[in-house]
Amino acid sequence: MDEKQVRALVNRAKRGDHEAFTELVNHYSERIYNLGLRILKNADDAADVLQETFVAAYEKLESFDGRSNFYTWIYRIATNFALMKLRKDKKTVLSDQDMETHFDNPEKMQISEWQDVPLQEMLSEEFRRHLDEAVDQLPEIYKTVFVLRDLENMSIKQTSKVLGISESNVKIRLKRARVFLRENLAHYMGELVKGVNN
Amino acid sequence: MKHHSKKLIDELCNYLGQDLEQPMCRELLEHVQECPECRKYIESIRLTVSLLKKTAKDEPVPERVKEALFKTLKIDK
Numbered sequence: 001m002d003e004k005q006v007r008a009l010v011n012r013a014k015r016g017d018h019e020a021f022t023e024l025v026n027h028y029s030e031r032i033y034n035l036g037l038r039i040l041k042n043a044d045d046a047a048d049v050l051q052e053t054f055v056a057a058y059e060k061l062e063s064f065d066g067r068s069n070f071y072t073w074i075y076r077i078a079t080n081f082a083l084m085k086l087r088k089d090k091k092t093v094l095s096d097q098d099m100e101t102h103f104d105n106p107e108k109m110q111i112s113e114w115q116d117v118p119l120q121e122m123l124s125e126e127f128r129r130h131l132d133e134a135v136d137q138l139p140e141i142y143k144t145v146f147v148l149r150d151l152e153n154m155s156i157k158q159t160s161k162v163l164g165i166s167e168s169n170v171k172i173r174l175k176r177a178r179v180f181l182r183e184n185l186a187h188y189m190g191e192l193v194k195g196v197n198n
Numbered sequence: 199m200k201h202h203s204k205k206l207i208d209e210l211c212n213y214l215g216q217d218l219e220q221p222m223c224r225e226l227l228e229h230v231q232e233c234p235e236c237r238k239y240i241e242s243i244r245l246t247v248s249l250l251k252k253t254a255k256d257e258p259v260p261e262r263v264k265e266a267l268f269k270t271l272k273i274d275k
Contacts, residue, residue, distance in 0.1 A: 018273040021271070021273060022268070022273050025267065025268070025271070025273075029259050029264065029267070030256060030258060030259050031256075033257070033259045033263070034256045034257060037257060038254065043257075043260070047260070047263040047266070050259065050263065050267060051263075051266065051267050051270055054267060054271060055270060055271065058271055114238060114239075114242040122249060128253045131249060131250055131253050132253070135250065150247050150250065150251065151250065151251060151254045156216070156217070170215075171212070171215035171216060172215060173215075174214075174215045174216075175211055175212075175214040175215030178214055178215075178243050178246065178247060179214060179243070181246050181247075181250065182242055182243050182246040185246050185249070186242065
């Protein structure tokens with residue numbers, strides 16, 4: 001469905017056409033559900049985010065003025081609900097300050113050596129679980145940027161609109177998140193190689 | 199990366215926060231062609247992102263979740 005078709009559906013839904021809103025739900029629900037899963041790592045929480053997002057979108061549809069596209073608008077609502085849940089339920093292992101200190105200057109960083117791990121290991125369930133856990137350890141402000149930009153394939157500009165932060169801020173957070181994940185993975189690969197050699 | 203100039207480190211940091219498929223600025227590109235340490239580092243960041251993309255598979259919305267949503271919205275599927 002292209003942007004023009006989405007706009008036509010939004011206009012119909014604004015005039016009270018339930019069928020048009022149903023089409024919007026069907027079109028975006030899987031993406032919103034998966035966004036919730038990626039941020040919250042829990043199917044029940046992702047289902048809550050999906051529900052809260054579309055209820056809010058239904059109620060606020062009148063206020064959607066079409067200046068941004070509908071996709072950005074609905075992602076913004078969903079991300080806010082997911083963040084509220086995350087803040088309520090979760091302790092963050094690393095603080096913003098930690099990220100700034102450790103991942104802002106490669107000169108000062110203890111860069112772990114990147115180990116070559118056989119492809120088979122990279123495809124294992126355990127490896128995948130580790131990747132998931134690494135993303136989960138990111139402080140929320142970095143996790144949301146990483147999820148939106150790198151996993152949801154949004155542009156820097158769209159990510160900045162969804163989160164309501166500047167594009168340069170998106171880039172700084174994205175760099176810190178990627179460096180953190182790279183370090184985490186390098187450390188894990190080192191352990192794997194040690195295990196294989198012993 | 200201890201012996202790199204601040205300007206180069208800044209260029210590298212900028213690049214790591216952008217679209218990793220985009221070409222690097224000339225200065226960084228020239229450096230990376232000569233410096234295996236930086237080349238390996240950028241490649242390892244690219245590999246990290248691509249592994250995470252590959253493992254992030256989309257899940258279908260469970261039918262009961264969709265039903266509950268339409269029930270709450272009081273509209274038909």
